[in-house]
Amino acid sequence: KAGVTQTPRYLIKTRGQQVTLSCSPISGHRSVSWYQQTPGQGLQFLFEYFSETQRNKGNFPGRFSGRQFSNSRSEMNVSTLELGDSALYLCASSLRPGPGTDTQYFGPGTRLTVL
Amino acid sequence: AQTVTQSQPEMSVQEAETVTLSCTYDTSESDYYLFWYKQPPSRQMILVIRQEAYKQQNATENRFSVNFQKAAKSFSLKISDSQLGDAAMYFCAYNRGGATNKLIFGTGTLLAVQP
Numbered sequence: 184k185a186g187v188t189q190t191p192r193y194l195i196k197t198r199g200q201q202v203t204l205s206c207s208p209i210s211g212h213r214s215v216s217w218y219q220q221t222p223g224q225g226l227q228f229l230f231e232y233f234s235e236t237q238r239n240k241g242n243f244p245g246r247f248s249g250r251q252f253s254n255s256r257s258e259m260n261v262s263t264l265e266l267g268d269s270a271l272y273l274c275a276s277s278l279r280p281g282p283g284t285d286t287q288y289f290g291p292g293t294r295l296t297v298l
Numbered sequence: 299a300q301t302v303t304q305s306q307p308e309m310s311v312q313e314a315e316t317v318t319l320s321c322t323y324d325t326s327e328s329d330y331y332l333f334w335y336k337q338p339p340s341r342q343m344i345l346v347i348r349q350e351a352y353k354q355q356n357a358t359e360n361r362f363s364v365n366f367q368k369a370a371k372s373f374s375l376k377i378s379d380s381q382l383g384d385a386a387m388y389f390c391a392y393n394r395g396g397a398t399n400k401l402i403f404g405t406g407t408l409l410a411v412q413p
Binding site: 216231238277279290292 | 331333335340341342343344345348389393395396397398399400401402403404405406
């Protein structure tokens with residue numbers, strides 16, 4: 184079974200631009216979560232989606248948004264990029280929300296560099 | 299708010315020896331989940347072990363085991379018979395349970411394995 188895939192793997196943008204990152208969960212998984220990883224702030228939760236609905240949102244400005252499609256693929260968008268948005272963005276998927284029975288599997292991440 | 303603390307930024311162990319990584323957390327919940335994730339240089343986050351707070355028995359996965367002290371809010375990871383492939387960043391993570399996959403991560407411990 185294919186794992187979680189994230190595209191693109193690497194991205195370079197300039198300040199003020201916007202960017203869209205994509206995450207395809209493992210087949211059959213309907214829950215997708217996003218995390219930002221930076222050297223200064225560590226791993227921080229961005230959003231969580233299940234069945235096209237955002238169920239949880241982390242403490243990030245409104246420039247960060249996301250959505251999930253009917254095939255469970257998810258995208259996150261960052262508008263008006265700032266230098267501090269440079270980070271590794273990780274996506275994780277599971278069958279459904281809640282760690283009671285399911286394991287979350289992480290993708291390889293998208294490395295975003297903002298110049 | 300829940301927090302996760304890893305007080306050891308770096309650790310080193312000789313191959314075949316045993317090492318223990320520390321993690322403490324703070325929560326007012328009684329039922330929750332704790333995890334150890336491994337992030338090798340490839341950046342792919344891999345689940346090492348999980349512990350349900352309602353289970354008194356410490357989780358074990360092959361060479362990996364935890365010492366879960368609920369009253370002390372402590373969750374350490376023991377790696378036995380360390381191998382070169384164990385070298386990675388290790389993150390302790392907390393999930394409050396219920397219908398959410400949101401993880402709160404510690405700052406990580408970089409483990410080096412010396413041949």
